[in-house]
Amino acid sequence: MLNFTIGPVMSNDKVREIGSEQVPYFRTPEFSELMLESEELMKKLLNAPENSRCAFITGSGTASMEAVVMNVFTSDDKILIVNGGGFGERFVELCKLHEIPYESIDLEVNKDIAEDILKQYENKGFTGFLVNIHETSTGVHYNLDLISEFCRKNNLFLVVDAISSFLADEVDMSKNDIDVVITGSQKALACPPGVSIIALSPKAVERVEENTCKSMYLDLKNALKNGERGQTPFTPAVAILIQINARLNEIFDNGGVGSEIEKVAEIADNFRSQIKDLPFEITSESLSNAVTPLHPTTASAEDIFHILKDEYGIWICPNGGEFKDTLFRVGHIGDLTIEDNNRLIEALKDMQKRNLI
């Protein structure tokens, strides 16, 4: 199967080879060294300020979203949440569940954040800002510079969920004064799903240290303490952590984060230029390189997903809920090539010939 979803995505040969090896015992100096190296590489890729830290959580991106909400905020905070889709809504639910005072900026679907919207929230006593910088559910990539500027001016603690944006779009902790970045193994890192990663600025580490977390599994203080010696508090997804380490090294060997983003952008641009004659509308007003959200004007999105899967051996990413019939997404992350794009375009053109779209 050719995989254009937004995760799990396709992995390269090196990562898959590691998947075929025996999983090593991990309470060893060898594994500690590997983890310490991964932490350093992650920090470099994010241009994290000195004394930043990373925690590797065995769990989905939501596990890390919840860990961040529980560990860096308290009931004394007042958080602004960008809510323009399913993942923004998840941050709202998490703040509600953990009794963190918040207000949500409810954006129209497919719309970017704008200066005049943010202006309404100035000098209102907010202490933090939560944003899924790429709202994966609708493919809207929010204006990070604008958000960062707003947070700087209002002295807000900035948490950026970059699960599907890291390595596809620029995420620079130092440049944009980001305090926390969240990402996952199965997006542009192109490893199997099962691990999410949290990068914390020194200010974020301080918040974690001062806070008390009412979860053992999601306690970042414990994770950071064990991480000092390259270990995790509980048995992690060892194989995936080794795969992540290999990928991080590979990204540096291939020229670093800039080259990686360029590669994803090239696949995205090529795809977008090839769909001009197809009966699809790009829905988002601000695109990430990671994904193209498409509204099919002549057929049901769900039908297109099933036909591509069952008749052409290609996965695209379906939407659920209210967008089930009207929206599908094509991912540009993972081990994809221009030739893969061509195969998808050919399949879509064949469907057009068959009057299926």
Added chain:
Amino acid sequence: MLNFTIGPVMSNDKVREIGSEQVPYFRTPEFSELMLESEELMKKLLNAPENSRCAFITGSGTASMEAVVMNVFTSDDKILIVNGGGFGERFVELCKLHEIPYESIDLEVNKDIAEDILKQYENKGFTGFLVNIHETSTGVHYNLDLISEFCRKNNLFLVVDAISSFLADEVDMSKNDIDVVITGSQKALACPPGVSIIALSPKAVERVEENTCKSMYLDLKNALKNGERGQTPFTPAVAILIQINARLNEIFDNGGVGSEIEKVAEIADNFRSQIKDLPFEITSESLSNAVTPLHPTTASAEDIFHILKDEYGIWICPNGGEFKDTLFRVGHIGDLTIEDNNRLIEALKDMQKRNLI
């Protein structure tokens, strides 16, 4: 490396082959079908009563321990916890953290539970019982029949953490009236670490339904609801779930749970018979088939671990904390053979010749 730890353990060729394949997209009928089959197979292996359910959690065994404490108990409960080692202590900490009233039965290290101990807790208003049936940290396998009988008599809700015992020792939910069983991917299931599994009796499902869980990631109500259609609320460790499915099918093809336990027992018995002339003492008074805990009488346990790793290419399982120097463990789960045992014994005999033990 030859791996005699208690997890991650060695996987067979089939499981490793799956690890080398591309991870499929999972919001599909195909993956749902696989998950529903896994749930059925797990229930059969545990002889779970009708209408039992299973939840597959992407996370370590501790994630599932915490999920169970949070989802099946409330502050109206009063729980008895068997605390004879590190994992019993973890249940104590979890109940403390989540404000579940409890009392801990603090057992002497290496000792099994006994009738006269349990007797002291009769008619004291307890509602539930928590036990790591195989206290992995010290290798003590508690008497499940005794515990089960006590729970039946006192009408206690019985939670059995069988993380390292499932498929190594008998764990029969119907026979022993067990309400919840916890296990993990990286023990006798012999898949990579990253997934833990919770089996729930109808009574346990009812408790979950009636309870409110203050965690999104560990909310079993949500997990069970998604599980009805063979899905998970969040992106799971898809590859490991496929590996688990393959192993579950394989266990049935090879004669079922009895044959699997027999295989582990055979490896364990063979090892125990071969160490008679070595300067080791078996410390536990009640052994699981999964592991043999050994006290070396002539050398440091930690030194033995390092020498076997660095000079013989063999991992045994070291202990931490107070037992660092005095205890190591040899696992009998995973893709091990009698020939592997022979290799370990030869290495130990060679160390004896070299006066290292």
